[in-house]
Amino acid sequence: MVDQDWRRWVVYQVYPRSFADANGDGVGDLRGILSKVDYLSKLGVDVVWLSPVYRSPMDDNGYDISDYRDVDPLFGTLADLDELIAVLHARDMKLVMDLVVNHTSDEHPWFQASKSGKDDPKRDWYWWRDPRPGHVGGAPGAEPTNWESYFSGPTWEWDEATGQYYLHLFSRKQPDLNWENRQVRAAVYEMMNWWLDRGVDGFRMDVINMISKNLALPDVPPRPGSPYGPGNRHFICGPRNHEFLAEMHREVFAGRERHILTVGEMPDVTVEDARLFTDPERREVDMVFQFGHVSLDHGAHRFDPKPLKLSALKASLADWQTGLAGTGWNSLYWGNHDQPRAVSRFGDDGAHRVAAAKTLATVLHLHRGTPYIYQGDELGMTNSPFAAIEDYRDIETLNFHAAAVAGGTVDVPELLQAMARTSRDHARTPMQWDASDQAGFTTGKPWIAVNPNHVEINAAAQVDDPDSVFAHHRRLIDLRHTDPVVTDGSFEPLVPEHEQVWAFVRRTPDAELLVAANFGADPIEITLPVDEGWCRAEVVLANLPDADPVLPTITLRPWESVVLRRR
Ligand code: ISL
Numbered sequence: 230m231v232d233q234d235w236r237r238w239v240v241y242q243v244y245p246r247s248f249a250d251a252n253g254d255g256v257g258d259l260r261g262i263l264s265k266v267d268y269l270s271k272l273g274v275d276v277v278w279l280s281p282v283y284r285s286p287m288d289d290n291g292y293d294i295s296d297y298r299d300v301d302p303l304f305g306t307l308a309d310l311d312e313l314i315a316v317l318h319a320r321d322m323k324l325v326m327d328l329v330v331n332h333t334s335d336e337h338p339w340f341q342a343s344k345s346g347k348d349d350p351k352r353d354w355y356w357w358r359d360p361r362p363g364h365v366g367g368a369p370g371a372e373p374t375n376w377e378s379y380f381s382g383p384t385w386e387w388d389e390a391t392g393q394y395y396l397h398l399f400s401r402k403q404p405d406l407n408w409e410n411r412q413v414r415a416a417v418y419e420m421m422n423w424w425l426d427r428g429v430d431g432f433r434m435d436v437i438n439m440i441s442k443n444l445a446l447p448d449v450p451p452r453p454g455s456p457y458g459p460g461n462r463h464f465i466c467g468p469r470n471h472e473f474l475a476e477m478h479r480e481v482f483a484g485r486e487r488h489i490l491t492v493g494e495m496p497d498v499t500v501e502d503a504r505l506f507t508d509p510e511r512r513e514v515d516m517v518f519q520f521g522h523v524s525l526d527h528g529a530h531r532f533d534p535k536p537l538k539l540s541a542l543k544a545s546l547a548d549w550q551t552g553l554a555g556t557g558w559n560s561l562y563w564g565n566h567d568q569p570r571a572v573s574r575f576g577d578d579g580a581h582r583v584a585a586a587k588t589l590a591t592v593l594h595l596h597r598g599t600p601y602i603y604q605g606d607e608l609g610m611t612n613s614p615f616a617a618i619e620d621y622r623d624i625e626t627l628n629f630h631a632a633a634v635a636g637g638t639v640d641v642p643e644l645l646q647a648m649a650r651t652s653r654d655h656a657r658t659p660m661q662w663d664a665s666d667q668a669g670f671t672t673g674k675p676w677i678a679v680n681p682n683h684v685e686i687n688a689a690a691q692v693d694d695p696d697s698v699f700a701h702h703r704r705l706i707d708l709r710h711t712d713p714v715v716t717d718g719s720f721e722p723l724v725p726e727h728e729q730v731w732a733f734v735r736r737t738p739d740a741e742l743l744v745a746a747n748f749g750a751d752p753i754e755i756t757l758p759v760d761e762g763w764c765r766a767e768v769v770l771a772n773l774p775d776a777d778p779v780l781p782t783i784t785l786r787p788w789e790s791v792v793l794r795r796r
Contacts, residue, residue: 235488235515236558237716238275239594239706240325240601244566245282245304246290248604248660250671257659257670259305263313270320271692272607272699273706276490277317278325278433280566282310286336288402289380289624290566290657292327292435293334297420314428323430325490330417331436332403339416340404347391354413355404356396358385358446366392369456375448376460381628383457398439398464400624408440408473418480425481431490434514437474438495438502441467452529454638459529465497471505474513483512492560492599494518500552507557516560516599521545523568532629532647539728539748542575547733550597550720559598563589564606569655571603573612577788581750582609582686584788587701587772588746591790592731594705595744597720602702605660608691609698612655613680615648622677626652663689696774704770712769712794714740723757730755730785739796742769745783746790756782766793 249261259282269277281291282304291301300307314324333340342351364371372385373394378401385394386401396405406413421432443463451458474493482489491514493506503517522545526537553559563571572578576585586609594600615621618630626648633639654677661683662669668683680686691697709715718735723745730753732745743763747753757763763780770792778791785791 235490236599237709238323238490238599239273239709240276240278240490240599241269241272241274241607242278242280242565242601242603244280244604244657246280246676247657247670249662250659250673250675253671253673254303255671255673255675256303258303259300259309259313263309263316266313266316266320266322268688268692269322271703272602273703273710274322274602276323276325276430278601279327281327281329283329286334286402288334288400292329293332293336293400293403294329295334295336295338298423311427318428323490324428325431325433325492326424326429327435328421328432328437329435330406331439332397332399332405335402335404339406343404344388344391344395347393353410354407356407356442357388357391357393358396359393360387366394374446374460374463375451375457376463377452377455377457380625381632384460398436398460400628405442406440408469409444414473414476415480418477421477421481425485425489430487431492433518434491434493436496437493437514438466438470438498438506438517439464440473441469443467454636461497466495466499466502471511471513474506475511478512478514491515492518496520500549503549504553504557507553509556516558518560518562518565519549521549526574527651530629531651532644534647534650537575539731540726543722543725543731546596547720547722547725550722554597554719559596560601561593561596561598562601562603563593564603564656565601566603566656567653568603569651569653570610570612571606572609573650573655576748577750578611581788582611583698584772585609586698588748588788588790590698590702590705591744591770591772591792592746594709595715595735595742595792596733597716597718597735600705600709603656605656607699607702608661608686608688610658610661610686611680611682612650613658613678615652615654616645618645618648620678621648621652621654623652623654623657626654661687663687701770701772708770708792712740712742713737714742714794718742723759724755727755729753732757734759741795743780743793743795744790745778745785745793747785747788750787752784752786754782754784762795763793766795768792769794 245257248257249265250257251260283294284296284299284301285291343355358373360366360371367387372383376384378384380400397403449458449460493514495517498519506513572586576589659670659675659679664684668679691699714737718737721734723732729749735742759781773789
């Protein structure tokens with residue numbers, strides 16, 4: 230297999246807790262995933278990325294790991310995972326594991342040792358610091374910096390027994406590892422090699438642009454009304470980030486017979502930095518998850534919604550297409566386990582849901598880069614009708630709500646309305662397999678409520694229906710596998726300022742694709758700035774029946790999208 234082949238792969242993200250529950254305890258598991266390999270194969274994806282299944286206290290649904298070399302009993306056993314790897318390989322699919330090494334669980338033996346005393350050999354494996362000079366440890370304001378945690382409150386937790394604070398950018402049960410310490414890095418690389426030797430094919434690296442911190446740990450301007458503020462400028466893409474990833478590449482990926490697929494999740498990463506991270510010559514990672522397009526519809530945090538203009542969304546994707554055109558590579562996603570449902574957020578989850586879900590897929594898959602399908606998006610699953618705080622399970626949502634209530638400064642009903650649009654839990658409701666009671670997800674009581682619309686939106690109704698959202702995804706994947714222009718073509722935006730039409734051309738010396746999509750519930754007529762040669766080009770894909778596009782002036786029905794091809 231040539232080395233560049235990985236660029237033709239399509240990745241499917243499984244959030245194990247919510248995918249399929251084989252043992253009836255209400256939580257998805259590995260045997261559940263095994264029972265759905267046929268489904269994944271039918272969809273045609275090349276790679277399955279598993280959100281964490283490692284041993285974990287589940288403070289953040291597995292993103293808090295207490296043993297990197299074992300499977301949590303909630304999800305099954307190592308033997309189940311070995312079986313999954315073997316079964317996927319037998320179907321010519323790959324398995325990518327989530328790699329969460331910016332932090333561990335506070336219950337990981339490394340942290341337990343580190344916490345046991347100031348002289349412990351692993352003390353320096355985490356970020357321990359004295360209280361702010363002149364302050365009493367544990368008192369408000371005594372934290373070493375005023376950084377705010379992603380999950381509310383300070384990033385520092387006081388440890389009475391040893392008289393120091395430890396750093397946690399996320400929950401207090403997720404202490405940050407100290408990557409400055411060579412032994413930490415060696416332990417991580419050894420663990421990664423252990424997994425690759427076991428047969429996994431790559432890693433999705435959780436917040437991997439937070440592993441190098443500014444050692445001076447400076448304070449930041451606080452948010453209005455809070456003693457704390459976002460410290461990200463001091464730990465995003467820090468001074469040694471590239472060095473650490475290049476070292477990881479040398480120690481783990483170099484010299485392996487097969488291509489190891491790597492994607493670094495990188496909040497706040499810039500295009501310029503991403504070009505360096507993904508430049509193949511530099512040997513760091515294949516691609517990054519950037520956050521530009523999922524940050525446009527809210528203010529400083531996700532529960533502060535802002536209207537989104539289509540022109541801004543297009544410009545965001547286009548900037549990355551252009552920025553990584555010569556060197557580097559994009560990842561393409563609308564959603565994942567941290568984002569609300571794509572069709573509810575960027576499309577239309579009412580009357581035009583099916584057309585909108587297909588159009589979103591068409592536009593995403595035909596940009597240049599690796600598409601990621603988040604479980605359920607291939608069915609057009611929507612946000613859930615969450616109303617009360619009791620409906621939620623996510624630590625980010627619950628902590629934010631608790632802090633807002635305690636602070637007394639936020640309009641709580643308004644906050645609940647925002648949560649009903651943007652909470653991470655919308656992505657985490659059970660996969661909708663069929664119309665039965667619990668959507669075919671579990672025979673027990675699901676850990677989070679099934680979306681009541683599963684009676685209409687479910688896999689059973691779609692897999693054999695040629696007009697389904699599922700079938701449309703299958704066609705997009707086939708197109709990528711059979712037409713090199715999808716992977717290799719350059720990207721040229723058309724009508725970038727238009728607030729209803731998303732159109733672009735992909736081009737290689739041998740072929741051209743033109744995508745035109747209506748992102749609105751009203752029909753629209755538009756003249757695209759293209760030559761007459763497109764007039765009666767071949768329609769390779771459409772989301773509505775009887776598409777008859779005549780260019781350059783084209784009329785698109787509500788949420789209609791067409792893909793044309795010429796040589
Ligand atoms: O969802 C977020 C808060 O609004 C993001 O900042 C998110 O926390 C960030 O993208 C990092 O996400 C990853 O690391 C977290 C984990 O909770 C997320 O599920 C994971 O994808 C900590 O491990």
